[in-house]
Amino acid sequence: MxxxxxxxxxxxxxxxxxxxxxxxxxxxxxxxxxxxxxxxxxxxxxxxxxxxxxxxxxxxxxxxxxxxxxxxxxxxxxxxxxxxxxxxxxxxxxxxxxxxxxxxxxxxxSYFGHDEWSDFAPGLKTIEDAREIRSHLLLAFERAEMSRDAAEQKRLMTIAVIGGGPTGVELAGSIAELARHTLAKDFHHIRAETATVLLLEAGPRILTAFPQKLSDYAMRKLAKLGVTVRVNTPVERIIADEIVAKGETIHVGFAIWAAGxxxxxxxxxxxxxxxxxxxxxxxxxxxxxxxxxxxxxxxxxxxxxxxxxxxxxxxxxxxxxxxxxxxxxxxxxxxGQTAAPFTFHNRGNTAIVGRHAAVFDFGWWQFSGWLAWWFWAFIHVYLLAGFQHRLMVAIQWAWRYVTYESGSRLIVENTRER
Ligand SMILES: Cc1cc2nc3c(=O)[nH]c(=O)nc-3n(C[C@H](O)[C@H](O)[C@H](O)COP(=O)(O)OP(=O)(O)OC[C@H]3O[C@@H](n4cnc5c(N)ncnc54)[C@H](O)[C@@H]3O)c2cc1C
Known part of the structure; x- marks a missing residue:
């Protein structure tokens, strides 16, 4: 047996x-x-x-x-x-x-056959990836602060996010907010709030898994946050400090891969x-x-x-x-019972477009804006509390998030030089 x-x-x-x-x-x-x-x-x-x-x-x-x-x-x-x-x-x-x-x-x-791009545009999948991205992001602003060359400062404060799915949208919105609300108060020689945040998408619209009206809403909200969204803009090359997209060379301080x-x-x-x-x-x-x-x-x-x-x-x-x-x-x-087929129950698909703005798609109903954001925040407090069995951590997170008080602005030692 x-x-x-x-x-x-x-x-x-x-x-x-x-x-x-x-x-x-x-x-x-x-x-x-x-x-x-x-x-x-x-x-x-x-x-x-x-x-x-x-x-x-x-x-x-x-x-x-x-x-x-x-x-x-x-x-x-x-x-x-x-x-x-x-x-x-x-x-x-x-x-x-x-x-x-x-x-x-x-x-x-997936770098679509260009694995060498991963050295210059890390993707986000693990804690190590997130720490690496955080360090590079913060380092770009530190280097701009040290530089006395305006063009170099501009390059360093140009952050490109490649890929307009939920992760790219969330990253771009969050980086714009970090620069405009949190870092803006912290530097002497640069104005962090003038940083350029680019969201590059190869297809004709962002958030393709969502209905058109939610994509349009996300486009408007990102623009309000100061994110420059470029659709129909495939990335053709990524090397250190430089991206070529739709034939145009863009000098960047840092790039993040959220495309595949x-x-x-x-x-x-x-x-x-x-x-x-x-x-x-x-x-x-x-x-x-x-x-x-x-x-x-x-x-x-x-x-x-x-x-x-x-x-x-x-x-x-x-x-x-x-x-x-x-x-x-x-x-x-x-x-000895035969396994039953799996049935999926859709609890709604969501993406955050910065603080106080989100999109929600339940299939039979879609909504966006403040209400969607509160819905998202409520669900994530619930999920995080269940996840960690720590309600206080979840509530503290929600408070820090609402008040723009960033939790962990650490540059860690093992950041790879690019
Ligand atoms: C940045 C990001 C944001 C996301 N946002 C959302 C969202 O808002 N809503 C949503 O519904 N989904 C979201 N997703 C997708 C969601 O996280 C995945 O669909 C989900 O994690 C898939 O679960 P899984 O168990 O299949 O794999 P995972 O959760 O990825 O787990 C896979 C596990 O396998 C382990 N593993 C891999 N290879 C090996 C190996 N060779 N040996 C041993 N262990 C191995 C890994 O360490 C990992 O722990 C997001 C994903 C990412 C990356």
């Missing part, structure tokens, strides 16, 4: 919920992640723009799962999967055997067909066609909804899938 050890790779929104569900049912689980923390990625842009500290949005995985006796946590990077031997290879450690395998390793940046994501490379290890974004097509119960006892979910999966349309790469999709699979797998292991 086969055993019932479940190995879960990835302690993000999807994997942590699977481990939690199985742990509550007393099923032996090994949860492997290369980071020791579970990360609340939707607020990463606030760490990158000095509004929050890393510890506000990351919790140790061991702490999150404390008390679940059957769940073992392994800090390790998975480098191989042997589906015949039913083992998972680790970079530093002995292979781990499984009876059921759950893969939830998310997504990573691709699925985690672990999908390739399964030897099954992948879509163009590297995602594994799964059945509606999240199992992988042709592979017994293997499940893929979250950003790594191409999950069809009831109408066969792929679900978006969102935290709420990953979390709901994790909760579903945790319960379904527990029922299968304990009672």
């Amino acid at each position: 086969s055993g019932n050890r479940v190995v879960v790779i990835g302690a993000g929104f999807a994997g942590i919920e699977v481990a939690r569900g199985l742990g509550r049912a007393g099923i032996p689980v090994t949860l492997i992640d290369r980071q020791n923390h579970h990360l609340f990625q939707p607020l990463l842009y606030q760490v990158a723009t000095a509004a929050l500290s890393p510890a506000d949005i990351a919790e140790p995985v061991r702490k999150v799962l404390r008390g679940l006796e059957s769940v073992e946590v392994v800090l390790g990077e998975v480098t191989g999967i042997d589906t015949a031997a039913r083992t998972v290879a680790l970079k530093n450690g002995a292979p781990v055997s499984y009876d059921y395998l759950v893969i939830a390793t998310g997504a990573t940046h 994501v691709t699925a985690s490379p672990l999908g390739k290890l399964l030897g099954v067909p992948l879509d163009r974004a590297g995602r594994v097509t799964v059945n509606r119960d999240l199992s992988v066609p042709g592979l017994k006892d293997i499940y893929v979910l979250g950003d790594l999966a191409l999950t069809p909804d009831a109408n066969g349309k792929p679900l978006p790469g969102l935290a709420q999709v990953a979390k709901q899938e994790g909760i579903h699979l945790g319960r379904a797998l527990a029922r299968k292991i304990l009672r």
Whole structure:
């Protein structure tokens, strides 16, 4: 008789919920992640723009799962999967055997074949990325303060965000606010509020996943914040201090990449067909066609909804899938029940366009402005409090956020020279 050890790779929104569900049912689980923390990625842009500290949005995985006796946590990077031997290879450690395998390793940046751009325009996916961006951003202003050359000061205070999706919009709005409201009071030789914040988008509009009227609203709001938005402007080259976009050379103090994501490379290890974004097509119960006892979910999966349309790469999709699979797998292991298909319940898609302005899309209803912002803030206080089990931290965050008192303006030592 086969055993019932479940190995879960990835302690993000999807994997942590699977481990939690199985742990509550007393099923032996090994949860492997290369980071020791579970990360609340939707607020990463606030760490990158000095509004929050890393510890506000990351919790140790061991702490999150404390008390679940059957769940073992392994800090390790998975480098191989042997589906015949039913083992998972680790970079530093002995292979781990499984009876059921759950893969939830998310997504990573895509530079569309130009990986060399990552040296000059980091993307935002991890705490390290956010700290690096924060340091470069703050350093650009420090260097401008030191310079006595007006043209050099202008270059250093030109920040380009590449990619007009929610992350790019949130970063651009937040950087403009940082310069105009927080840094404006702190320097002697520069006027930080005159910084140029550029948002470059290759397509015809920003926030393409949202209806046109919400894109238009975001364009107007960003302009009000002082962000220069350029659509139909593909970036063709990025080198140190310079971007070429639509044939024009732009001298920049710093650039951030928010233009593309691709699925985690672990999908390739399964030897099954992948879509163009590297995602594994799964059945509606999240199992992988042709592979017994293997499940893929979250950003790594191409999950069809009831109408066969792929679900978006969102935290709420990953979390709901994790909760579903945790319960379904527990029922299968304990009672031999067949897993039910996953059904997504849309709780609304949102993006922040600076303080006091947001867009919300529930599919059947869309709204924007102050109300949307309060809605967003309320939901994130709730989510952060639930995430950290610390209501006070969430309330302090909300207060700092409303009052423009930036939380963590630290330049850290390991910032790479560019
Ligand atoms: C900046 C940013 C902002 C976002 N904002 C929003 C938002 O506002 N709303 C929203 O709904 N969604 C948002 N998202 C998307 C959302 O965060 C993802 O959809 C969600 O995190 C996917 O969950 P997941 O569990 O699939 O992967 P993740 O949460 O990315 O977790 C993957 C885990 O796998 C681990 N891992 C990866 N490879 C390996 C390996 N080889 N070995 C071991 N461990 C590994 C990683 O360390 C990580 O812990 C945002 C994402 C980003 C990057």
